[in-house]
Amino acid sequence: MMTLRTIACVSFVVAAYFSLQTPTLVADDSTTFQSLAKPFLAKYCVDCHGADTQEGDVAFHELNGITADNVRLWKSIWEQVAVKEMPPEDETQPTLEERQQLAEFVIAGLQRALKEKGGYHEHLHPSKGNLLDHDLLFGDLPENLEPTSSPSRIWRLHPHEKFTRLNELVTIEPPYNPEKPGARARGDHVPTDSKTGTNIYLGIHDVNDWVGTAFSLHHSLKNITPILSTKVKRGLQNYPYLYSVNSSETLRIASDAETILRFMAYGPDVKHFQLIDDVSEVDEKHRGISIYKGRTILTKHGVPEGVFYNRKSKRPITPVYDLMAKPGVDDERLKAAVDFLFEAVTLRPPTAEESATYLGILKQSIEDLGKEEGAILGLTPIFLDRAALFRTELCETGTPDEYGRVMLQDQELVLAINAAFSYIAPDEKLKQAFEGGRLRTREDVKREVTRILNDDSIRKPAILRFFREYFDYELAAKVDKDDRLLKQAGGLKTSKAHRIAMAEMTTNTDRLVELVLAEDKDVLAELLTTDRVVLPEDSRNYGYLAEMASNGKTVGKPVVPASSKRSSLVPQQAEELPGIIVDNHHAKVTGKWTQSSLAKDRVGENYLISEVEGNEKAKALAPLQAKNLPGIVVDNPDAKVSGKWSDSNGITNRVGSEYLLSRTAGSKVVYPVSFPRAGKYEVRMTIAQHANRASQAVVTVRHKGGKETFRINQRRAPGTFNKPGSDGYFQSLGSFEFPAGQWDAVEISCGGGGGLVVADAVQFLPPGVSGETGQETEHAAPREKSKLVYPVTFPKAGRYEVRFSYGKHPGAYIATLVTVHHKNGETVFRLDQRGKGSFLKRGSDRYFQSLGYFDFPAGQWDAVEVSTEKGDISKYEQASSAGKYAVADAVQFLIAGTPQVRDEQPKLVKSSGGEIVHVRLTEYHEISKRESSDSALRSSSERHLVRLPADQRKGILTHPIWLVAHSDAMDNHAILRGKWIRERLLGGAIAEVPITVDAMLPDEPEKTLRHRMRVVREEQCWKCHRKMDPLGLPFEMYNHAGLFRTTELGKPVDSTGEITDSGDPALDGPIDNALEMIDKLAQSKRVKQVFVRHAFRYWMGRNETINDALVLQDAYKAYVDNEGSMKALLTSLLTSDAFLYRKVR
Structure with missing residues (x-):
């Protein structure tokens, strides 16, 4: 039976075979060691590297040719002569022609010497291009120079090109918008998100809403990452000879092909409740939470079940969908799926033989596995076809000219022109030119190249890729x-x-x-x-x-020009907002609330604030003395201290005059104790908690049976576990058996949690002895509970979105208690009022936090309550301040289906200076910033262009x-x-x-x-x-x-x-x-010429040779004569013999 692994391995072998077809340089018979190299060495080198003098312990006088044993020496000779380090500058210098003749001799000799050992290819590497002297290329042309060409070859796709082709299968990108020429459009490369990297997210355009943050969306969506790799870190990367497709890449391609095919056939792999027409359809139990292993939990990482998709998909509907949407199979649908997929991944139609071959594989797979599994597996080999991974330039059907050259023709020429600019299928006019017989001559090519260069709607990521590789600026990240x-x-x-x-x-x-x-x-x-x-x-x-x-x-x-700054927030007015608005003036107020108008993100003239319960300061606990405590107490002065520790006494719930602090890894404090008798003792330790402490201080108890390690959160008060044995000073670690006598019982060490580790005192209590200290926190007298209730009269029963407005007030609480009372009960929220959009982000904006959709009856209803009750803020322990004010402004109720007309986000205004430009954003970046499924993007592609x-x-x-x-x-x-x-x-x-x-x-x-x-x-x-x-x-x-x-x-x-x-x-x-x-x-003229050389290398996929001198000079002339035009430079290069002709013999 055929499997993904067998498909992958077979395809890998085919790919590897063709990738090894690299050009060789054959030495002319006259270029022998005796007639060329030996005289050169004798004239320029043996005085310093001969029998009498051997500088650097290098001798040439006994060399008789190039062998496998001396290749390293000859490579060094070639390189040193080429970069003009040999001979030394104070010695007689060879001519440029002599240096080049030696280089050609050495390269040909290295190829022969290493033929049976994998061959020699280093001279083909992009880093070796400059070893051909510049003046040879831009000086007078040698006589009888043979016309140039490039070797016949197979060119592996660039990773960006392959990735963009796959994206075409699953995503409908927007067309080019001349009003936003830099914004992402169909044909652009798949952008890299600055936070999540380069991804194709399956179904991202169908996302209606999701649970959690944008980070949750990234983790929840099925995604594909680039597979193919490059070997060159800096400089030009995409030379054909460099690449094959390795076995791990082949297996990844097969695996991703299955994922893509399933998405093309069925859409996102989701539960039934995740498909919606409107977010109001989401069941209450799925709102504001993520589902994990049957439980509902709060999480920032997200899970697939936390994403909700539109029922009507926006993905491309292809023959793969048609094949799987109807029961049964027939040859027409099978062939349509094969032919579509082949052309999609290779950018050309299949031949009759190719179509028949893949149709046979597909039929056999369905017969073996059934339609659902068999169709997916049977279509997968198309992704591994040679033409899906490589672009051929073999010129197998043409007649060679007197120099053994054949001009590119037919599909090879179409794809070569297309690949010079694009990562997706050739545009229709290029296809029509080929099909109409109008793509056969150099002038035909020039016409099409000129047309493509002048058509902005044809995206040209290959040109941008050249400048990235030339300047290397993308490596900064x-x-x-x-x-x-x-x-x-x-x-x-x-x-x-x-x-x-x-x-x-x-x-x-x-x-x-x-x-x-x-x-x-x-x-x-x-x-x-x-x-x-x-x-x-x-x-x-x-x-x-x-x-x-x-x-x-x-x-x-x-400084951003004033004309393009975002406008500041101004208070909104209730009468200008849709839906039902209940402002704080109409709420039922209990307790002490104070008006404020500091924050502008509010409704009306002001909002209300009230201090959260429990923020009244308690009477501080006084330090304890070890001698006054029950049991055995070992304070830090009696402990064994190693590493870097410092004294502190800022926290009073301690033992003694001070405690120790450290954040240096490896530092530790060991507490020795002398037990009067063997037995079980309860171990308790003081923490001296503070927000800057370690959240996972490592504490090890060594007892008679071994040891037990704890991770203690020293940011929180004692009692996070073993609460009955803990109090305001001590955290109980539990009871352990200890032997009689001296024992290093407890160790506190640094190494986890990202904060200061405290080492103070450890207490050992025998059975029956209480750790009661007699001192407890003395709280202030309780005050009346403060709360705000928002009554509303619903005109009809139904589902409403509830949105809560609160000003971003200084000192706002990070866990304000807000309760929605609805028809089915109540839902409780703890809101971080330092901002909005911490959840249900797409339903929130700068004025309102969406609480979700709830069912309400018709008539009067006390719908929302805001309380000052203090909550558990442990999950906010990293926050610098918990805040102290509950903030309450207005509540908005929008009947489900009401257009969510909110404050439009202020846009950047284009000024006469034209300082606004557009950049490419990933779909993930755009959608994760969207306020709602039918709203404009919050994140604009607009950026400032300044001087x-x-x-x-x-x-x-x-x-x-x-x-x-x-x-x-x-x-x-x-x-x-x-x-x-x-x-x-x-x-x-x-x-x-x-x-x-x-x-x-x-x-x-x-x-x-x-x-x-x-x-x-x-x-x-x-x-x-x-x-x-x-x-x-x-x-x-x-x-x-x-x-x-x-x-x-x-x-x-x-x-x-x-x-x-x-x-x-x-x-x-x-x-x-x-x-x-x-x-x-x-x-500089020279600098421009060197730039032309690099452009030649990138678009020809190889280093220049002396035969390319005329091509380079013509390209430079075109560039200069047209005032430094890149279009003119490319037109010259892409109509040259180096681009159009392939050496086949």
């Missing part, structure tokens, strides 16, 4: 910063929050890139020098674009996103930044670091990075570091969080540097800072 150093640098408090901010900045930088591409003028120079930036959604993150002053304060945050100070920032290289991406956990990374400048802008290359090099800077936090980098000035290091460090150190005008600075460690920051050996004499020379360097680079 993967740099895990040290929390303490991050905060010192002006960043957010935690690395997690920082990475979330960087993920959002990645999306915002995408939009900036697209704005520059839309302008299509001097694209590279504009990206390098623009003073524009798209600000984060949260203004708290604006500090990353500010300045770190010498006093450690963040100053100069970007930054010209004396502080200039282009992407000075934005926090790039600076952080080129930093490490604790500091700047001048070497990495300099390497980027050398390789991506100057076209230079850096030799690989020998494995014997200890690439570590000294750990000297009191010294500047520039000072610590003195160690790389040593001769063996400097020959490489001289190419990077002077280019990276000018960015020291920013710290590792990306904030601008003028001082470092109390002294003026040194941001000087130098451009050397650039290949352009006009560029070389000292520079004062990064801004000056960027200005010079942005205007």
